[in-house]
Amino acid sequence: MELQKINEALNTYIRPGTFPVAVKMAKSTAEVPEKARMPKRDLGVTMAVCQGIAIARRLGWLIAMGKEDMLCPPGALGLGLVPAKAKFLDGSFNVPFWLKSQEMRAKMNRNLPRLEYGKYSHVVMAPLHRADFEPQVIIIYGNPAQISRLIQSAVYATAEPIISSSAGGFACGGEITVPILTDKCQVIITGGGDRAIAQADDYEVAFAAPLSKVEALIEGLEATHKAGMRYPTPSFLMYQAQFPPPFAELMDYLKQSD
Numbered sequence: 425m426e427l428q429k430i431n432e433a434l435n436t437y438i439r440p441g442t443f444p445v446a447v448k449m450a451k452s453t454a455e456v457p458e459k460a461r462m463p464k465r466d467l468g469v470t471m472a473v474c475q476g477i478a479i480a481r482r483l484g485w486l487i488a489m490g491k492e493d494m495l496c497p498p499g500a501l502g503l504g505l506v507p508a509k510a511k512f513l514d515g516s517f518n519v520p521f522w523l524k525s526q527e528m529r530a531k532m533n534r535n536l537p538r539l540e541y542g543k544y545s546h547v548v549m550a551p552l553h554r555a556d557f558e559p560q561v562i563i564i565y566g567n568p569a570q571i572s573r574l575i576q577s578a579v580y581a582t583a584e585p586i587i588s589s590s591a592g593g594f595a596c597g598g599e600i601t602v603p604i605l606t607d608k609c610q611v612i613i614t615g616g617g618d619r620a621i622a623q624a625d626d627y628e629v630a631f632a633a634p635l636s637k638v639e640a641l642i643e644g645l646e647a648t649h650k651a652g653m654r655y656p657t658p659s660f661l662m663y664q665a666q667f668p669p670p671f672a673e674l675m676d677y678l679k680q681s682d
Contacts, residue, residue, distance in 0.1 A: 425639045430562070431552045437645045438573055438655055440566050442481040443551035446559035447600055449503065449544040450488070456546050457557065460488035472496035473503065473547065473596035474614075474622035480549040481565060490546040496617055502597040503547055504539035520593060520616075532591065537601045547600065561603045562638055564631045565624070571611060573655045574631045577644030578609045586611055593617060595630060603634040609641070 427446065434444050450456050463471045472495050476487045494500035497519055501508055511517060515529030523529045552562060564574065575586055586609050588598065593616025602610050612630040619626070633641050652658070 425642065427552055427555055427559075430638055430642055433642045433645055434552070434564060437649050438564065438566060438570050440564055440570060442565050443484055443553065445477055445480045445563040446550050446552045446555035446557070447477075447561045447563060448548045448557050448559050449539065449600075449604065450546040450548050451543065452545050453490075455557075456488045456548060457486060457550075460486045460548060460550075462488050462490070463493040465493075470495040472617050472621050473499035473600070474618040474624075476547070476549050477563060477596065477599065478618075478622040478624070480551055481563075484551045484554065486548075486550040486554060488546045488548045496621075498536060498594050499596045499617075502536060502538055502594065502601045504541045504543055505545075505547075507541045508533075508536075508538060536594070537597050537605055539601055539604065558635070560635055561600055562633050562635070563599045564633075565628050566631070567627050568629055569657050570655055571629045571631050573645070573648070573653065574609075574633075574641065575611065576648050576653050577641050578633070578637065580644030580648055581640050588612065590615075595624075599630055599632040603632045607634050607636055609633045609637055 431444060434440060448455075461467065463469055463476070470493055471489065473489065474496075476489050479485050479487050491500065491505045494505060497506070497512070500506045501512065513530065513534055515526040515533060518529070520529060520532065523532060548557065550557070564571075566574075578586055588611045590598070590613045595612050595614040595616070595618040598610050598612035610632045612632060614624045614628060614630055618624045
């Protein structure tokens with residue numbers, strides 16, 4: 425399905441407040457689009473992956489990030505751009521810093537979803553309407569009502585609920601790594617760096633769909649819209665409200681003939 429048609433359908437039925445983001449894991453620099461901005465080379469800074477996603481969805485830029493651009497260790501590890509070394513796996517470093525103990529850090533770090541180390545050299549992110557490459561994943565941010573419509577649409581043809589896990593952080597893993605590894609849609613409750621660093625709004629939730637599921641997702645959007653599931657959510661307003669008695673008395677008075 426053409427990316428422009430996907431973008432048009434999302435804008436018609438979901439109306440996201442920021443651009444949907446197309447994501448591709450590039451296996452070499454040769455696969456990185458020439459016009460892509462790289463944080464260290466072009467901006468003079470290193471960044472978290474969630475910042476790259478935010479730049480694509482908020483500013484409309486084409487962004488590519490390799491190992492040299494990475495600021496956030498879990499993001500770089502999750503994309504397979506750096507190796508999972510022993511002192512990461514045993515929790516020796518205080519990352520994540522908010523867990524109870526080294527044992528808990530080690531448990532989380534060992535279970536961190538990771539792409540194969542060395543398989544990819546860069547992550548490429550672009551607003552969907554500007555993407556001139558075939559993405560592996562499409563990410564949409566929205567409010568809970570908008571994301572609910574995407575969930576309904578994904579469930580439309582399968583009757584199978586979307587099962588996702590949340591840990592209060594590592595949003596980029598849920599948005600990129602997990603859909604690639606599982607080939608399944610994900611709902612991501614963003615937290616940690618995505619809110620503090622990439623400035624995701626308090627009300628925002630993310631939805632990620634691997635490319636193989638996108639055509640069915642759009643079919644589901646169109647069909648469930650026709651069935652009456654809409655965004656903005658329709659309100660039932662055909663009823664008589666109950667006002668305090670003085671309102672009725674005044675209305676009766678006003679209706680009386682002079």
